[in-house]
Amino acid sequence: MVELTDNAALHRFEMVVDRETAFVYYTLQNDRLVLIHTEVPQSLSGRGLGAALARAVLDEARRRGRRVVPRCDFIAALIRRHPEYGDLVAEPRPDGIQ
Incomplete structure (x- = not known):
C-alpha cells in the first residue's frame, strides 16, 4: 500500500509511486481543509x-x-460518487465564507 504523507511545508498531501509524486494542494481556513488541486x-x-x-x-x-x-473538481466528483464522504463537506457559513 502506498503511504500518504502531509508535506506541510508545501501545503500538500503526497503519495510517491515509482519515484513519482502525486499530490493534493490544500490550505487551512479556520478548522477547514480546503482541497485546491x-x-x-x-x-x-x-x-x-x-x-x-x-x-x-x-x-x-x-x-x-x-x-x-x-474546491478541486476531481475531489468534489469523488465525493459525489462516494456519499460516505459527504459528511466531511463543510457547509457554507451564513456570511458566505467557506
Missing part, C-alpha cells in the same frame, strides 16, 4: 492513483476531525 504525473495515470490519493486525503481529514471544502 489534485495532480497525478502522466506516467502514473490510468492506475487509479488519483482516486486512491483523494480517498486517503479524505480519510486523513476524518481522522483529524476536519471538515473539507472541495
Whole structure:
C-alpha cells in the first residue's frame, strides 16, 4: 500500500509511486481543509492513483476531525460518487465564507 504523507511545508498531501509524486494542494481556513488541486504525473495515470490519493486525503481529514471544502473538481466528483464522504463537506457559513 502506498503511504500518504502531509508535506506541510508545501501545503500538500503526497503519495510517491515509482519515484513519482502525486499530490493534493490544500490550505487551512479556520478548522477547514480546503482541497485546491489534485495532480497525478502522466506516467502514473490510468492506475487509479488519483482516486486512491483523494480517498486517503479524505480519510486523513476524518481522522483529524476536519471538515473539507472541495474546491478541486476531481475531489468534489469523488465525493459525489462516494456519499460516505459527504459528511466531511463543510457547509457554507451564513456570511458566505467557506
